[in-house]
Amino acid sequence: MPFEILHANIQKHIHLTNDDKARLFTVLKPKSIKRKNFILHENQVSTHATFVLKGCLKAYTVNDNGFEHIIQFAPEDWWVTDMYSFISQKPGNIIIEAIENSEVVQLSRADQLRLFDDIPAFERYFRIITEKSLVSYRTRLMDNMSLTATERYAGFCEQYPTLITKLPQKLIASYIGVTPEFLSKMRARQRNKSI
Amino acid sequence: MPFEILHANIQKHIHLTNDDKARLFTVLKPKSIKRKNFILHENQVSTHATFVLKGCLKAYTVNDNGFEHIIQFAPEDWWVTDMYSFISQKPGNIIIEAIENSEVVQLSRADQLRLFDDIPAFERYFRIITEKSLVSYRTRLMDNMSLTATERYAGFCEQYPTLITKLPQKLIASYIGVTPEFLSKMRARQRNKSI
DNA sequence: CGTCTATTTGAATGTACTCAAAAGCGGTGG
DNA sequence: CCACCGCTTTTGAGTACATTCAAATAGACG
Numbered sequence: 001m002p003f004e005i006l007h008a009n010i011q012k013h014i015h016l017t018n019d020d021k022a023r024l025f026t027v028l029k030p031k032s033i034k035r036k037n038f039i040l041h042e043n044q045v046s047t048h049a050t051f052v053l054k055g056c057l058k059a060y061t062v063n064d065n066g067f068e069h070i071i072q073f074a075p076e077d078w079w080v081t082d083m084y085s086f087i088s089q090k091p092g093n094i095i096i097e098a099i100e101n102s103e104v105v106q107l108s109r110a111d112q113l114r115l116f117d118d119i120p121a122f123e124r125y126f127r128i129i130t131e132k133s134l135v136s137y138r139t140r141l142m143d144n145m146s147l148t149a150t151e152r153y154a155g156f157c158e159q160y161p162t163l164i165t166k167l168p169q170k171l172i173a174s175y176i177g178v179t180p181e182f183l184s185k186m187r188a189r190q191r192n193k194s195i
Numbered sequence: 196m197p198f199e200i201l202h203a204n205i206q207k208h209i210h211l212t213n214d215d216k217a218r219l220f221t222v223l224k225p226k227s228i229k230r231k232n233f234i235l236h237e238n239q240v241s242t243h244a245t246f247v248l249k250g251c252l253k254a255y256t257v258n259d260n261g262f263e264h265i266i267q268f269a270p271e272d273w274w275v276t277d278m279y280s281f282i283s284q285k286p287g288n289i290i291i292e293a294i295e296n297s298e299v300v301q302l303s304r305a306d307q308l309r310l311f312d313d314i315p316a317f318e319r320y321f322r323i324i325t326e327k328s329l330v331s332y333r334t335r336l337m338d339n340m341s342l343t344a345t346e347r348y349a350g351f352c353e354q355y356p357t358l359i360t361k362l363p364q365k366l367i368a369s370y371i372g373v374t375p376e377f378l379s380k381m382r383a384r385q386r387n388k389s390i
Numbered sequence: 391c392g393t394c395t396a397t398t399t400g401a402a403t404g405t406a407c408t409c410a411a412a413a414g415c416g417g418t419g420g
Numbered sequence: 421c422c423a424c425c426g427c428t429t430t431t432g433a434g435t436a437c438a439t440t441c442a443a444a445t446a447g448a449c450g
């Protein structure tokens with residue numbers, strides 16, 4: 001079963017019959033994507049949502065000065081898409097790129113909407129994960145507004161211990177919203193304190 | 196029809212039969228709430244989602260130093276809740292308070308889930324507004340990470356022209372993530388430039 | 391092994407905050 | 421209707437957190 005990870009993920013939230021599962025699998029498109037390759041470019045319409053089976057992607061924007069701001073890391077067992085573009089089917093400003101060689105499956109918005117019509121359980125599944133995702137964006141927004149860079153970094157280390165070990169610092173800096181130089185200095189301060 | 200605003204809002208996204216509408220109206224609880232009164236306290240479970248018929252509410256957190264950070268304004272025709280607490284039914288850290296005398300209707304999570312089971316169109320409605328809400332949190336997060344305070348203020352003025360006129364500056368400062376003093380200074384700078 | 395990218399370190403700078411005090415404004419009661 | 425009180429807004433001086441720019445070092449990949 002190639003998509004077993006996704007199936008397990010779905011079953012955590014709803015119950016799928018074998019028919020439902022079969023129906024889903026007919027519309028999923030598997031894709032291999034090499035490190036530094038793109039699933040979505042800027043100004044492109046996000047026709048598909050992407051579920052990561054293996055590897056890791058990043059979703060980010062690029063501002064006027066050419067700086068990347070990482071919206072989301074998508075390791076194994078995560079969905080990633082430009083939700084704005086995906087629901088409006090208009091061009092978005094988000095870039096999705098593999099940071100490791102990865103295996104993903106993709107679901108088009110059109111297929112997703114057909115699934116919603118035919119199998120209410122799917123609409124429930126996406127309703128639930130969208131609710132959770134909303135909470136995590138909201139939490140991150142409030143953290144950005146009320147915490148210092150040091151506190152945000154500590155929070156990231158706590159929340160994503162596995163990502164810390166495998167991601168370059170530069171990307172973590174971009175996610176928590178500081179320059180790579182400043183993250184390096186924060187880490188130096190921490191080392192001096194703890195010694 | 197007391198809840199006509201809500202009905203109109205729902206119809207923008209899905210089609211409701213008269214039966215569906217009647218069913219919804221039996222579980223909605225109307226409530227009047229005076230300025231400076233609360234519909235949700237910190238550490239309380241958010242049992243209900245609230246739709247504003249008239250007036251305006253604010254949802255915010257309070258940090259360790261006693262500073263408010265406004266998550267959301269909820270004027271007429273908006274839903275507001277502590278999504279984390281609402282979906283988990285655990286105590287949250289968000290406060291919801293009326294900033295004008297307001298009229299609202301409330302829907303309990305339990306009633307909402309029953310509606311989802313019985314009438315898939317309701318699940319669709321909330322799935323859609325949750326998707327949109329997620330996009331707006333994501334946009335705001337990225338704005339906070341990549342824009343200066345001046346740019347965020349300009350963006351707020353553009354996006355919510357009606358709120359600008361009726362909200363005290365203090366609250367706008369809290370929403371865009373600056374101190375009231377600094378917002379005042381930004382506005383002074385703007386005035387000097389444009390003269 | 392060499393090249394390219396990531397990380398570290400330092401000095402100078404800037405954006406936004408803190409604290410304090412004055413001025414403005416709005417609502418309420420006499 | 422006016423006067424007072426409390427809250428919001430303004431202004432200023434000093435400060436801090438984080439950035440920018442530059443250069444050196446370390447590390448990773450082909």
